[in-house]
Amino acid sequence: MPNTEDFFKYITEGYTFKGEYIPVGAAMLDGETITGAHVKIPLKTMNRHGLIAGATGTGKTKSLQVLAENLSDRGVPVLLMDIKGDLSGLAEPSPGHPKIDERHEKIGLPFEAKKFPVEILTLSEQNGVRLRATVSEFGPVLLSRILDLSDVQTGIVAVIFQYCDDNKLPILDLKDFKKILQYATDEGKEAFEKSYGRISTASTGAILRKVVELEQQGADLFFGETSFEVNDLQRIDENGRGYINIIRLTDIQDRPKLFSTFMLSLLAEIYSTFPEQGDSDRPELVIFIDEAHLIFSEASKALLDQIESIVKLIRSKGVGLYFVTQNPTDVPEDVLGQLGLKVQHALRAFTANDRKAIKMTAQNYPDSDYYDTTEVLTSLGIGEALVSALDEKGRPTPLAATMMRAPMSRMDVLTDSELKNLLSESSLVKKYNETIDRESAYELLNEKIAKADAEEAKAKAKKEQEELDRTSSRSTSRSRSQYQRMNPVVKVLTSATFIRSVFGILTKVMKK
Structure with a gap:
């Protein structure tokens, strides 16, 4: 049987750090908690990403909550994906409970109930700060990967974006993008072929169908203005605590394509916007992605490659990514290999596949x-x-x-009135919740088409008038010609009449 004193020394020496850290609990041996043998996470390595996994009901969400609270307390902003809807309680203090006191006595840490600065965000029509991005901000490569397009179709999207750049046509939302696709193979076909080459109607039709599929998952609410500025995720309150930004995603579980689209665009924007951080003592932002399997289960190979690339690179910006899911196998192996922190709650072995998954999971941890x-x-x-x-x-x-x-905060949701009060005090609601639909590709192309139609109608009318004038001219000429053909006869008749008149007069004179 392991010696408790040796184990205590093993843990305390292994978890002794010079810099700031987060104590998450106390080590256990043979099912018993070793009071004071605190398990800690250094703040310095929290940009090395992590995993929180475990079966339903084992405490994953509470572990996420503990990490978010302690990061906020140390001035590190946090972004949470709240898919089950049970994280808004971070804005209110815990009511306390004898079992909590008993737990903390075993651990050897004091318990303090407190609330944290919280901002509620939303991708849909739920209450909260609206998150949006424009199609132009996505760019042709990212948009093509989200739509899972072929190489040929990706090339067409690149041409579409180039045409819009050359002609100063902003692509803000999906109706802009659909309009320019239709224009490229209809009214503007000749202009496109002349400058960019022929665009296949079959290919644009396939792209349109992919866009419609994305729209059906609610992407029309996400694409547009005002675009969310990722720097607003890094706010610190007046007490020096980082804001905990909670994205409400309770109505998005059956729309994984939209979730993947949002996550990829957010990570790409953070990576392109945040400065290089280097080897700092603390992260700039920590992101927790609850129900992470929703990102990976419906993602295409191209989309997975993009996510894996960003996971590998984004830590240099001081950003930590933490995936929360039931089983580590939900996360692709290439991503799993990048995760420095692992908090593994219980797994249940109900089937042969479950037992196999547990053995594979155990191999991801250091030998002990x-x-x-x-x-x-x-x-x-x-x-x-x-x-x-x-x-x-x-x-x-x-x-x-x-x-x-x-x-330390409430392990339950906010009431409707509490949520309303929280949103009424938000400066970001005032900044982002006004819907803007300024003149963009859709309006400009409709105007261009209307102008072209008007010019075409004018040209047609002019042509018809010219044809009418030519017809009238030909009629007049024929009348003149007929008159001229008749003219000699008239002359003869006129002369004969004159002669007859003269001779008649002369005859009368002579008779007299």
């Missing part, structure tokens, strides 16, 4: 003389987890079965 990892994974209780982090030098910390501390 104190644990049979496979056995521990199935025996953890609610609010307990296997924790493995990176120390300040980037080395794995000792593996520790951990009794996790309780959240």
Whole structure:
């Protein structure tokens, strides 16, 4: 049986850091909590990404809540994806409970109830700060990957964007993009072929169908103005605490394409906007993606490649990404290999596949003389987890079965009145919730088409008038010609009459 004193020393030495850290709980040995053997996460390595996993009801969301609270307390802004709708309680203090006091006594950490600065964001028509982006901001490559287009179709999208740039046609929303696609193979076909080459009607039709599919998942609400500025995710309140930005996604579970679209655009925007951070003592922003399988399950190969690239690169901007899901196998292996912190709650072995998944999960953790990892994974209780982090030098910390501390904020949702009050005090609601539909490609092309139609109608009318004039001229000429053909006869008749008249007069004179 392992020696408790040796284990205590093993944990305390392995989790001793020079810089700031977050204590998440106390280590456990043989199912018993070792008071004071605190398991900590260095703030310095929280941009190395992480995973929070476990079966339903094992405490994943509460672990996420604990990390978000402690980051905020240390002045680090946080972005949370709230798909189940149970994170808004961060804006109110915990009411407390005897079981919480008992838990913290075992851990050896004081419990303090407090609320945190919270901003509620939304992708849909739910209450909150509206998140939007323009199609132009996506660019042809990112948009093509989201739509899962072929190489030929991607080339057409690139041509469309180039045409709009050359002709100063802003592509702000999906109706702009659909309009320019239709224009390229209809009214503007000749102009496109002359400057950019022929565009296949079949290809534009296929692209339009992909756009309609995206629209059906609610993307028409996301694409448009006013575009959300990612720097607003980095706000600090008057007490020096980082804002916890919560994106309400409770109505998006059946629209994974929209979720993937949003996440990829957000990460791409953060990567292109944030300055290089280097090896700093704390992250600039930490993002928690709850129900992370929604990103990966419906994503195309091109989209997965893009996500994997951003995960690898974005930590240099001081941004940490944390995926929250039921099983580590929900996350692609290339992404999983980039995750420095792992908080693994209990897994349940109900089937042969479950047992296989548990064995694979156990292999992702450092070897330990104190644990049979496979056995521990199935025996953890609610609010307990296997924790493995990176120390300040980037080395794995000792593996520790951990009794996790309780959240300081409410472990429940805000009431409607509380949510209304929170939003009424938000400066971002005033900044982003006005819908703007300024003149863009849709209006400009309709105007161009209307002008072209008017000019065509005018030219047609002019042509018809000219034809009418020519017809009238020919009629007049024929009348004149007929008159001229008749003229000699008239002359003869006139002369004969004159002669007859003269001779008649002369005859009368002679008779007299």
